[in-house]
Amino acid sequence: MSVLEKAFTSPVGRKVAAKAGLAEPPRLRRGRTYPSGPIVLAALGDSTLGADTLTLLGRPYEAPVLDSGDDPVPGYGDRIGALVVDATALTRVDQLEQLRAVLRPAVRGLEGAGRIILLGRPGTGDWEQRSVARALDGIDRTVAKELRKGATSNLVRVAEGAGPEQLASTLDFVLQGRSAFVDGQTWQVEPADEVAPHSQRPLDGRVIVVTGAARGIGAAIARTLARDGATIVAVDIPAAGESLAAVANEVAGTALQLDITAPDAGARIAAHVAARAEGIHGIVHNAGITRDKMLANTDAARWASVLEVNLVSQMRINEVLLDPSVDGGLLSGGRIVGVASTSGLAGNKGQTNYAASKAGVAGLVQAMAPDLAARGITVNAVAPGFIETDMTARIPFVQREVFRRSNSLSQGGRPVDVAETIGYLLDPASQGVTGQVVRVCGQNLVGA
């Protein structure tokens, strides 16, 4: 820790910083916890999707307070924990007023780390309908920026034909502390067959391979998935074997020392699993490297190594694991989760190679998803923003503090925030979520 950082984090430094406008960031709610205040459901139009899904989740809900349009604004009395707006029936611009009328009292009465959750439709139908669908996105992003004290807003687009069974895992994830660092995001739920019932220990008995599991985000992924019942196969390069073994032993999984760029990496993962289990229920391609340089100084080796580790190796591994003739491969109904990055989605100075690989991951999952739908395999990615890890701890303090605060939650995310989002995507109940890239960035100011 530098002298400057020590001074800044000392009690006196904190007071000075607070006076200068750098207040302590809000405490986020984490884990499998619900808001402490009541959940309010506002069904706009005649949709029952939101109500049915909350009922399926066993979460009671209350009726919304509506704003008349004038001052004073009617209040909720006590703070509310969450507002779920079922806006799936909205098709006209003038109906957006109904949304304003439920949002205005709610944003004023929302508890710290509370939730605004908008349920909309994908952009289909006539010109106005598609415009309205996009307008919800603008509302969500803006509400997310205005909310304070660690509260978040997210928009879930529910495609026609997807019902409460398909939506349940997503709504539960967003309501719970698991989505702490997911803010201002929009993603989609599709119709799907054979959706597993909702569970608080959804990965029981499921074999999940996690690459890059020896430290940082990968280790948090292993721990979080093990908490949810998964049997972890922890993979990392042989040189990281000591910490890999510690992680594997902590989660009572197995360690597989393996360079994922080896030509036989996929076959070795399959062979490791084949002896022990029927096959793989999910793989998390978390392993990644950075070789940062401005493009003007990026040589072919820097370029190739990052693309090889971050993108090509997982394509090669997927190919093997998706071959139905391979023992120990990915089972039907399995899950593939990639790890993209906001650097890839938004671009980041000095990271052309990294951005190429991470945007490539986003493209890859979107491309694979429809092709694997027939086998019940979902393919998604998370895109972390600034996460507090050993890697980001090496960024100089002032720059790091700027990165931390450049999002709607005014803080860096934790590895567990990425892990929880991955856990949600791996959930057998998330069958309707595929081809999605969910950012875990606290609504970072940069990026699409």
Added chain:
Amino acid sequence: MNHDVVVVGGNRTPFAKSGGPLREASNHDLLTSALDGLVARYGLAGTRVGEVAAGAVLKHPRDFNLTREAVLSSALAPETPACDLQQACATGLETTMYIANKIALGQLTHGIAAGTDTASDAPISVSDPLRRILLQASAARSAKARLAAFAKLRPSHLAPLAPRVEEPRTGLSMGEHQALTTERWQVTREEQDEIAVSSHRHLAAAWESGFFDDLVTPYLGLAKDAILRPETSMEALAKLRPVFGGDNGTMTAGNSTALSDGAAAVLLADAAWAKEQGLPALARIVDAEVAAVDHPTGADLLLAPVAATGRILARQGLSIADMDLVEIHEAFASTVAATLKAWQDEDYCTSVGLDGAIGTIDRDHLNVTGSSLATGHPFAATGARLVPTLAKLLHERGPGSRGLISVCAAGGQGLVVLLEAV
């Protein structure tokens, strides 16, 4: 044997020269690390393993229950029992047979055999006069009496006594004994240096190919064997001065094993149980034979495995030609050379009670991933390094492949184990 015993797999720390990268680790630390890596590889965390047997040759008195204490420090369930065994350099092989025999008899479904040694943290003892002074001082009832005891202390009393690696009955170090064998069997410098170069080349190639990815777990930041010199050559070795056998000796630091730090462990199981548990099986432990020679009256100290090899092959109705791979522990390059010569020597073989010469093997089938010269030789760990290494090699060659491990030990002893791939 009633139950088939299989080698599930193994794990070891990288090995290093004493005083090197692992110098801060005690036997307890090294053994715990080897166990934890094995536990992680086979998903044994929090489970009760039937029994863990391990040992160390250089052992502190405080480590009287070394293995049990390491188990308690490891990720294994604390209900896992353990015991310490010791048979000098054959310790890791003897612990293997102890566990294997219990499994064969149906007393265990599975167990871990291991060995560890650190020459960096060897037990240093105090001189006899200092010991007497300390005892006297501690028994003293007054400060004056205590002072009187310490007044007898002389600087020379303070020199620590390092453990001596010499045979108590001959006063010769192991290297000096091997120098006699080297001369008797007319092993040339060139033969020895060739064995050393081949050991380094083979080990380097094995590391390069990823062979050790599932046999070694890094420790204290060391990811690879630190003694390994991939670039070593006959020319480089030829420059070294002899260290044993006088000025005209042929044994150098390059063709003798270095004092080393490291630990190794092997997971053994009943074949049927392993299958039930979804654990892999590399090779079956077929048989073992231990032998000793009368070195105080002049027998070659490190050639005891020759008799053991002849006896085990005879008992199994096999010949040395039936072995697809052979591991002869490289205590010294000349030990390997003399062993191979002895195998072919009718007179020697009959003199140790065999029916005739054992025969010869293709050098391409000997120590194919290198042995102790390049890897290092933490005494008690070597056997537990060899078993999973050979088991994996045999498994790669296919079911039915046979292999033999020959390990010499201090006291004129030798232990030989037969494996067969499943």
